[in-house]
Amino acid sequence: MKSFFKQPHLLAAGIWIFTIALIGGLLTEIGPWYMSLKQPGWKPPDWSFGVIWTIIFIFSGVAWNIAWLSSNQRKEKIILSILFLLNGILNVLWSFLFFKLHRPDLSLIEAIFLWLSVFFIILNTASYARKASVLMLPYLIWVSIAMLLNWQIIQMNSAFIS
Template sequence: MRRWWQDWLPTDRRATALAALGAVVLAGLGGLATDLGPWYAGLRQPAWKPPDLWFGPVWTLIFTLAAWSAVLGWQAAAPGAPRRRWLLAIGLNALLNLGWSLLFFTLRRPDWALAEVVLLVLSVGMLIRIAPTWRAAVLLWPYLAWVTYASTINAGVVHLNPA
């Protein structure tokens, strides 16, 4: 007899390993692009920004849920075009996610990052919309909520630190 939670478990070990590896690589590259040095410390931050120590655990949870979603979507998508579309959407989202860190921290352009974060939010929304299963979509809701919230922080930084 299957339990309700067993439907949430990935069954494809190779896909699970690749999704986990992808999440670790993306998180690592994002971490390398994130410089919390003097430039960042000198920025005026909006009052609603949480402590910097929160960002690591939150992103770890989000990347874990996104990888889980990717595997559930992979398993549910029909082979061929539907699977390719799912993987392309995940890849685009990963590029936009990394791109934000590069724009904000590496290039030190919060204004460009603010423009780009709109695309990132839309890409998460697109993933939710095209998710091959409702479980894959539900696992992405925290990602959408966090990126939307983080975009307000980005907007606050741009407002408080005119170029």
């Protein structure tokens, strides 16, 4: 535990990822509006989303730490931190648009930027922290699946088609 607090970047990354997970979880309301949506039969069960996101957030925190420790360049560390901070903001924004504003159409547009943020983290870390980029692949895959689910929800619920 002593060495954990000697690594402020690790503590900061952990706090940031926990905060994003907490805010995203609080924004996610499985209430009457969500339950009334027509959804594709292949959609994973609702309980699995929390499990999947927990794993993704753990992998993200580990990836951030590996990449930070693998880099000796200040510029790389700054870019890495900006990418993870932006990714967290986009993650929360998706939940806000979908669950609070009830706008799957807007959340799908936003999801493109979320996907790109994960892609750029992978691209950025691939040259100096390959393990970190590999740990981010499940996130990219999951956001891709979520985008397809988001798209099909829009298609199945005509109120969102203009």
